[in-house]
Amino acid sequence: MAVGDLIQLLFSTAIIPAAFGGVAWGILGGALPGISPSITMALLLPFTYGMDSTVAVVLLASTYVGAEYGGSIPAILIGTPGTNAAAATVIDGYEMKRQGKAGEALGISLYSGFVGGLFGFLVLVLLTERLSNVALAFTPSSYFALGMLGLSVIASLAGDSLLKGLIAGVIGLMIATIGTDPVTGLNRFTFGSPELLSGIPAILVMVGLFAVSEMLVQTTAPAWEKATHETARIRFPTPALWRRIARPQAIGSVIGACEGMMPGAGGAISSFLAYNEARRWSRHSEEFGHGSPEGVAAPEAANNTVACTALVPMLSLGIPSSNSAAVLLGGFLMHELVPGPMLFVQHGEVVRGLYAGLLVANIAMLIIGYLIMGPCIWLVSRPKPYLMAFIYALVVSGVYAFQASLFNVGIALAFGVVGYALRYFAVPFLPMVLGVVLGFMIESNYRRALVLSNGDLSTFVRNPISAALLATAFVVLAAQLMRQAKSRANAR
């Protein structure tokens, strides 16, 4: 698409206001714990019905972009991710906030999100049609292997205690088995409760473990230090910091691009993988978990890359790789736009409009993100009892809004107690979150793969994609084990 055509396209329709509006709405929704990007988009869906097709899909896609970034705001400011994908940002982002570097962390997040978003946009434009055959080759054994690769990240998330991390991860997998069995349809661990038939949504586990348990801890903790005016102001990276975070941004962008295109992967896996790899390749790996700027840059670049590259399988094959992509698919279908190879032939103007809109949305994210952060940082400086009260109200309101269910509020509170206990026992709970997020994908595809192969376990190594993913998972796990063994030997 020529530059002249792009400019004409931008100004001939309401693409620019749609992109800005979608990003603003997305950041607001993403920043609210419990309101996921898919909910933010779904709330907007009915309003797009009467709109021009191009404007409607731009509005929805821009909301996705904004929400993926917005999730990092509460992750940094209150230690709870607004979205699944922002969970990895909590580790160092919230630690930076504790050190009085909230403004710097938010600046890194915004800038990295912008970089990742632009990279994802380029990948989307260049590869959407060309790489569709890769996703076509995925089988259940490949999906299972993808899940195992995601789980292997536990080795790094577990901190210094791999054993406790593995325990937390297995408990997460157990939680993921609650609900209707994916193959037979039998109810498991539901105790006759209809609310548990569809399982425990990962967002409830995350809100409970992160937000509610944090509130419980804060109840017994002294008041935190107020952010001064200087530290509370958003600070974009200095040239030195820019150079330092360039590598994790590149790692996050590449991982986000690869993972985003894989159906079922999504932002959560890519952000954890990016965090893991950034730590592995960092010259300051010891700072990870203690407020490392690289630990914020990598996952934020990754999940914002995913917001664009997740559209690759959706646009080329009609396969949504995430809940948000599924909502966007709903928007396409509502306007009688059927994703797939014919979309590029029959509705090329919509695809081009979407590309242009996503480019504007990533620029808009930088502007709106900067403007919205001021009030967010102001909030952190309020008296602790008032702030905690508002966070509590926001959490219970947001959790209820998820499925209009008071039962869900109870579940989130219960996981708050679990999170409090895990903190007491010095157990990292991020592996548990990963287990919950990946559990369904791992079990359903493991069983489907065995059904298709008549119970032959070699199917997981005979499929080249599956074999490659499993080998990578093994290498990640083995490398972490060797690293721990080496550090123990050095300690002696």
Place this chain on the structure above:
Amino acid sequence: MRNRDLLFGIATLVVAAVYYGLAVAIPQSDLADPVGPQGLPRVYALLLAGLSLILIARSLRPSATNPSASNPESRVPNPGTGIPRVIGMLLIGVAYIIVLPWFGYLLSVAALITATIYFQGGSINGRSILVALSGAAIFWLLFIWLLRIQYPAGLWPSVI
């Protein structure tokens, strides 16, 4: 800390045993695949039991150290003095669940904010009540007016 590891290991071992018991009680299905609905849950239970036993054994070793003490996530709260306030915070949430269908969203959220301010170390005075009511109004505007989420209206419609 080693005592905490031991306690955690025992707790997760109990979880594994209970979960295994529930897993084997899952009924068989004629539609079941080779793995079946019990398959992976049983594996998870056995895996958890094995990991728990290793943790217990490690915590009982005289020379055992606890490398996880440096884990940044593991800010161990002081349950000795603060546990009544923690329970209070939980009870506020439980009370919110109970009263929401009766009092409606606006009043329930205002009450939750007021009670939380108190349990977080603030005092109940005119300012805190004003903040709570203002906060409830903001949340009402955001969730009910803007996002159009259907919260229970409570008994107010019938009273009015």
